[in-house]
Amino acid sequence: MNYRHAFHAGNFADVFKHLVLLSLLQRFRTKEKPFSYVETHAGRGLYDLQGAPARRTEEARAGILKLVPEADWPNEFRDYLELVKDMPGNAEELRWYPGSPLIAQAMLREQDRALLVELHPEEAGELKRILGHDARFSVHCRDGWEALKGLLPPSPRRGLLLVDPPFEKPDEFSDIFAGLDQVQQRWANATVVVWYPIKRRADLEQVYRRLSGGAYGEVLRAEFCLHPDDTDTRLNGAGVFVLRPPWMLDQDIQRWLPELGPALTGQQAFRSRVDWLSAQV
Numbered sequence: 001m002n003y004r005h006a007f008h009a010g011n012f013a014d015v016f017k018h019l020v021l022l023s024l025l026q027r028f029r030t031k032e033k034p035f036s037y038v039e040t041h042a043g044r045g046l047y048d049l050q051g052a053p054a055r056r057t058e059e060a061r062a063g064i065l066k067l068v069p070e071a072d073w074p075n076e077f078r079d080y081l082e083l084v085k086d087m088p089g090n091a092e093e094l095r096w097y098p099g100s101p102l103i104a105q106a107m108l109r110e111q112d113r114a115l116l117v118e119l120h121p122e123e124a125g126e127l128k129r130i131l132g133h134d135a136r137f138s139v140h141c142r143d144g145w146e147a148l149k150g151l152l153p154p155s156p157r158r159g160l161l162l163v164d165p166p167f168e169k170p171d172e173f174s175d176i177f178a179g180l181d182q183v184q185q186r187w188a189n190a191t192v193v194v195w196y197p198i199k200r201r202a203d204l205e206q207v208y209r210r211l212s213g214g215a216y217g218e219v220l221r222a223e224f225c226l227h228p229d230d231t232d233t234r235l236n237g238a239g240v241f242v243l244r245p246p247w248m249l250d251q252d253i254q255r256w257l258p259e260l261g262p263a264l265t266g267q268q269a270f271r272s273r274v275d276w277l278s279a280q281v
């Protein structure tokens with residue numbers, strides 16, 4: 001387990017993922033009814049963009065730091081930027097980047113609950129330190145896949161699961177599908193978001209086909225690429241599959257996604273898509 005998210009925090013793929021997450025959480029908040037937020041691979045929660053790992057890769061420079069200073073962005077970017085800027089220590093300059101747990105913390109209401117799983121003891125320890133005082137949150141240092149068996153279904157049952165593994169292993173999707181099968185058995189009404197990297201497109205075709213088969217209900221796909229996707233040596237883009245998305249999520253994403261490429265690159269020509277792999281009939 002070598003992956004450390006601190007090297008990648010705030011990069012273009014994180015920005016894309018966290019904008020999708022924010023759109024989802026905003027939709028969940030439109031109903032008064034409480035919901036659960038669950039993560040299998042939560043990370044450490046907060047990332048120092050001036051720390052040694054971030055300085056080594058400088059990935060945030062082509063990501064979150066491109067969105068600052070604020071231009072005439074769509075509302076969704078502004079909500080996200082405000083949330084990022086509101087992190088303690090960011091008053092002067094944007095130094096601290098919130099991971100998905102802190103984005104959730106900003107969006108959860110009193111009646112909502114969160115259950116976060118992170119395997120790396122140091123990352124989980126930091127997450128507990130940051131969120132330990134928040135009674136809505138419980139943080140577990142354990143294997144995220146195994147936690148799906150032990151911790152689901154959560155209470156309340158209405159809810160959202162983020163699956164955001166490190167993709168260190170070439171066969172990460174076999175764990176993902178095994179995890180999705182657990183969710184189907186234990187928490188079948190959950191909205192599930194799976195983040196994935198786009199390197200060589202051909203590698204994803206089989207995954208698209210499997211999710212199109214109807215076994216997982218409605219599946220929305222959103223993808224964002226900064227580079228041509230014909231090489232597997234770098235991260236060309238990122239995508240999410242959203243199983244059983246809330247109503248209108250596709251349109252929410254469609255509002256900001258076409259703006260993301262120009263915002264990050266200053267160029268109009270880039271590729272993104274939002275479409276249904278499997279739609280309700």
Ligand SMILES: C[S@@+](CC[C@H](N)C(=O)[O-])C[C@H]1O[C@@H](n2cnc3c(N)ncnc32)[C@H](O)[C@@H]1O
Pocket residue numbers: 001003004005017040041042043044045098099100101117118119120123142143144145164165166
């Ligand atoms: C991509 S990062 C998570 C980033 C986080 N979701 C965010 O958006 O801020 C993946 C995390 O998974 C953790 N991890 C790796 N294998 C794991 C496993 N089997 N179970 C739980 N966590 C794991 C890594 O330590 C790393 O912190």
